[in-house]
Amino acid sequence: KMSFPHEIRLVIFVFYMMEAMGHMVLMRFNMTGFYVVYKNPLPLLHKLSYFCYLGFVYIFGVLNLLAGVNICTSEQPSIMEQVLRSLICCFVYVISSMLMLFDAELDLNDIMATKKPSNQLPPEELLHPYFKYNHLHSQAITSMVCSGIHMLHFLVAFYALSYSEDT
Numbered sequence: 001k002m003s004f005p006h007e008i009r010l011v012i013f014v015f016y017m018m019e020a021m022g023h024m025v026l027m028r029f030n031m032t033g034f035y036v037v038y039k040n041p042l043p044l045l046h047k048l049s050y051f052c053y054l055g056f057v058y059i060f061g062v063l064n065l066l067a068g069v070n071i072c073t074s075e076q077p078s079i080m081e082q083v084l085r086s087l088i089c090c091f092v093y094v095i096s097s098m099l100m101l102f103d104a105e106l107d108l109n110d111i112m113a114t115k116k117p118s119n120q121l122p123p124e125e126l127l128h129p130y131f132k133y134n135h136l137h138s139q140a141i142t143s144m145v146c147s148g149i150h151m152l153h154f155l156v157a158f159y160a161l162s163y164s165e166d167t
Contacts, residue, residue, distance in 0.1 A: 008160050009071055012082065015153040016068035019089075022146040023061035029139040030054050049103055053139070056096055060089050079161045086154035093147035097140045104136035 030053060063085065071077045 019064045026142045032135045082157040086150045090150040093143045097143035100136050100140040
């Protein structure tokens with residue numbers, strides 16, 4: 001089992017704390033979206049994507065918090081586990097960010113397709129999640145920022161894996 005050099009543990013811990021803050025901000029946008037989704041009569045298939053986004057954020061957020069505790073308390077934290085977790089998180093957040101923007105575009109197209117020729121806004125437009133909080137756009141941007149943090153974490157962990165004495 002390969003472990004981190006003792007000097008790099010502090011750097012990895014800082015990455016875990018940055019990832020935890022990013023997850024908290026992302027969870028806030030997720031919760032705002034759920035508040036709007038439950039108040040609007042959206043189809044069940046549309047709500048399913050919100051549950052997937054929430055599941056990803058929750059699972060990776062808890063994993064990163066526990067890994068942050070593990071790196072402080074464990075004698076031999078695994079480098080390969082760090083590399084794989086960071087890489088998987090990075091790719092999942094990039095993919096979910098693209099899907100969030102796709103959902104936001106579909107929502108916008110649905111609204112614009114039903115728009116009346118008059119200058120008045122339909123009542124659905126005022127209540128729709130995309131216009132009410134613009135949470136999908138903010139959530140996608142925050143997801144890309146979290147993906148960047150995970151990519152930096154991956155690069156540092158991969159560097160430690162490449163130059164460790166065990167390899």
